[in-house]
Amino acid sequence: MAQDDTPSAFRLPDPAVVSRTMADVAERGQRIVQDFLKRQSDNASNGGGTGGAGSDPLNLAGAFMEMTTRLMSNPARLMQAQIGFWQDYMTLWQHTARRMMGKETGAVISEDPKDKRFKDDAWRDNEIFDFIKQSYLLSARYFQTAAASAEGLDEKSAQKVDFYTRQFVDALSPTNFALTNPEVLRRTAETGGENLLKGLSNLLGDLERGKGSLQISMVDRSKFSVGENIAVTPxxxxxxxxxxxxxxxxxxxxxxxxxxxxxxxxxxxxxxxxxxxxxxxxxxxxxxxxxxxxxxxxxxxxxxxxxxxxxxxxxxxxxxxxxxxxxxxxxxxxxxxxxxxxxxxxxxxxxxxxxxxxxxxxxxxxxxxxxxxxxAGELSVFIDEEQLQALEDKMNKRGFLEGSEMAGTFNMLRANDLIWSFVVNNYLLGQEPFPFDLLYWNSDSTRMPAKMHSFYLRRMYQQNDxxxxxxxxxxxxxxxxxxxxxxxxxxxxxxxxxxxxxxxxxxxxxxxxxxxxxxxxxxxxxxxxxxxxxxxxxxxxxxxxxxxxxxxxxxxxxxxxxxxxxxxxxxxxxxxxxxxxxxxxxxxxxxxxxxxxxxxxxxxxx
CATH class of the missing domain: 3.40.50.1820 (Alpha/Beta hydrolase fold, catalytic domain)
Known part of the structure; x- marks a missing residue:
């Protein structure tokens, strides 16, 4: 049988590339793990163990426990939401079956027109990916509706539950996984999997840059230099x-x-x-x-x-x-x-x-x-006594808040744009980040002095003084x-x-x-x-x-x-x-x- 040499055909990766990549992964991975474990050991010996507030620095357990208690106090409402979810799901099954038989059907649920995650045509043209997309959207709506329906939550707990439910839902998007992202599957077929090997190398590079903590590269930093091609007004x-x-x-x-x-x-x-x-x-x-x-x-x-x-x-x-x-x-x-x-x-x-x-x-x-x-908007999610104490403990040990931690907080406010899009681009598609001046500035983070930052968060955000x-x-x-x-x-x-x-x-x-x-x-x-x-x-x-x-x-x-x-x-x-x-x-x-x-x-x- 003649070999299919069309552009969409799957080809095996170059054995030499695989060999070099895996050797590099082994060497770099071992070094990252050793450095990370050493820092953890040093931190523990300096009194920075993982007990107490450090085990739940965001104080999520209490908020979600209270939400669960409130939901269970009204099981009828929860059951109604579940029934609605399953009815929508069965309708989706029926619509998908009709599409697979060549019949036209409408969408059970549609993404927000501003949602860039599902821009690839396969999410609409292919029955399977359309089903995956709508299944995810139905599940996301159910999770968020259930979290929002808990009555009697105080405002801060409700805001925290809503915020982190959305973080959870965004993380589970099918676009974030290789086997459920048509663009990634297409790229994998075209390159013989070299995109995933390149993505693994990119992942290791970000772990090395973060010294064991993942610092996702948003921009090609080599393309910018402050005072040379950015910040150049005389x-x-x-x-x-x-x-x-x-x-x-x-x-x-x-x-x-x-x-x-x-x-x-x-x-x-x-x-x-x-x-x-x-x-x-x-x-x-x-x-x-x-x-x-x-x-x-x-x-x-x-x-x-x-x-x-x-x-x-x-x-x-x-x-x-x-x-x-x-x-x-x-x-x-x-x-x-x-x-x-x-x-x-x-x-x-x-x-x-x-x-x-x-x-x-x-x-x-x-x-x-x-x-x-x-x-103060969603930044208020990070301003409660437990989190402030944990943050102050961390700042007091080194004298400042690390810039990457502040940047990470801001990125969570727009997780799909500032976190997950780069996970897909860098690690799944194996592409280099774009040279974008605004993202270069965004990644050029700054520290905050401990005393000043504590005053700012407590006296203004927390107490509104x-x-x-x-x-x-x-x-x-x-x-x-x-x-x-x-x-x-x-x-x-x-x-x-x-x-x-x-x-x-x-x-x-x-x-x-x-x-x-x-x-x-x-x-x-x-x-x-x-x-x-x-x-x-x-x-x-x-x-x-x-x-x-x-x-x-x-x-x-x-x-x-x-x-x-x-x-x-x-x-x-x-x-x-x-x-x-x-x-x-x-x-x-x-x-x-x-x-x-x-x-x-x-x-x-x-």
Whole structure:
């Protein structure tokens, strides 16, 4: 019989490739296991055993036990859900049987149009894969419905059960397994299984990079270098202290606005999210609009900064920057932007300055910033006493929270996009991750000092003290956000999974000055880094600030494209005075080193 040499025919893998791969697997696997066991032994000898809270650091057992108890207290409702599930399942069987006989049938259940997992045509065209897909979707709906139907759960337990049920359901998707993913089966047939061998090598590489813990590669890191092809807007570091470097950017216009612009990015991540590439750099664009831009580039802290607190970040961040900007430009008054945690710091600083009658910051812009943490979204799942104690125990031993742990938490909020899609691409399809600037930045994680992070999680996320007048004391001053009277621009994003826009909107009811609230499409990052030239993502505007976010949106007007020009019109109208362009080093501060500086280049694994 002639051998089928069509592209879809299965071929045996190259024996030499198999031999090399398995030898490599054996050598690397043995080394990974030995290193992992040694660390576990060292951890146990240092008092870091697995007993106590460490056996259930997420405190899931209690939440799911309570859910089970509640469900069993109403067995009729549970039975009704089970009957509905089996009826749907039998209908699916019947529809599949009709399809296999060549008859047309409708879907019993359909995936969300936004769900990218089932984009391959085989999930619709092939009866078997269509059955697998719909069977999974029915099971997922049943699990989530059953978890949600438990009556009497307290809000925190219900939120935790819902979140981790979805994590469980997402993990069991048939797309995540080689034998039930048509794209993987097709690739395996085409390559003779070499995709799986390559995937195994990729898996070992990620285990080695994580020193025994899996750190999934999201991007080809070799394609990017900070300061060379990313974060390349020209400028200079003109000031630095132990927590931050202050970068001043070179002007690109002959005249600039008299008021300099200070940007306070979050120190959970690095500042160059606002300076990825020239085409999507907010910093470069702001310079082109005539702003003298300064940015705080935060240090990537190690154990030596374990005792740095939120007050230190205020003193050595915005306060130090204000003094440095005056020396560099001769200007006392500035406009300020705070992004996420940087915005929370800006709000705290403004309240501190209001109490001290310090008016140097003349306008404040907040990007995706929460100051009222009552409804903090799914991050609240990770904020309970048991988890905070376990986290503090871990941080106190080494002085900081490891950047990869923070990144892992954020990735869980979008597990299908930021975890499972890479499992399929890297390990099952055996492909290299794509060179995507946004994902490179996302993987360039930063650490958090133990004292500061504990304060942030407890006083803000857990206790929501920042909005309580006088509850938070920084540098001997009791803060009251209601005393913030300056013009304020609040930018939120509609699909934000980190700072839900309904929560960020609450600030409009706190600050005392004139407020402009703008809502951008997309999420926490893409909705902010959205240049006008891209033509992507609309935004909503309104001149009113009603008591609720829902009322605001009902009265808002949707406009096409980026919100950046709206912000520039707003901030430049506050003071249109212009002066000759300022170049780093022309003032009283000498240039220390070229932008983006050395602090931003320190990686969490260094």
């Amino acid at each position: 400028g200079s570091v003109v000031y630095q202290n132990e927590l931050m470097q202050l970068v001043q950017y070179n002007p690109s216009t002959e005249k600039v606005l008299k008021r300099p612009l200070l940007i306070l990015p979050p120190w959970i991540n690095k500042f160059y999210i606002l300076d990825l590439r020239p085409k999507n750099s907010f910093i470069r664009w702001a310079v082109e609009q005539g702003h003298t831009v300064f940015v705080c580039s935060w240090v990537n802290p190690d154990e030596s900064l374990a005792e740095k607190g939120f007050d230190d970040y205020m003193q050595l961040g915005p306060y130090a920057a204000l003094e440095a900007i005056e020396k560099a430009t001769g200007e006392k008054n500035i406009n300020a932007i705070g992004y996420c945690l940087g915005g929370t710091l800006l709000a705290a600083t403004l309240a501190h300055m209001a109490a001290k009658r310090d008016t140097r910051i003349k306008s404040a812009t907040f990007f995706t910033t929460m100051v009222d943490f009552e409804e 920042l909005i309580k007048p006088g509850a938070v004391d920084l540098l001997g001053v009791k803060l009251d956000l209601r005393k913030i009277k300056l013009p304020t621009y609040i930018l939120s994003t509609r699909e934000d999974h980190i700072a839900p826009w309904q929560s960020t909107y609450r600030a409009t009811q706190i600050y005392g000055g004139p407020i402009r609230f703008v809502l951008a499409a997309s999420g926490h990052i893409a909705g902010v880094a959205n240049p006008p030239a891209s033509g992507k993502y609309s935004h909503w505007v309104s001149d009113t600030a009603p008591p609720t976010a829902e009322a605001w949106l009902e009265g808002a007007t949707e406009l096409a494209g980026s919100w950046w020009p709206d912000w520039h019109r707003w901030v430049s109208a506050l003071d249109k005075a212009q002066v000759p362009a300022r170049t780093p080093g022309d003032g009283a501060l000498a240039v220390i080193e070229p932008a983006p500086g050395s602090y931003v280049k320190v990686m969490a694994s260094d």
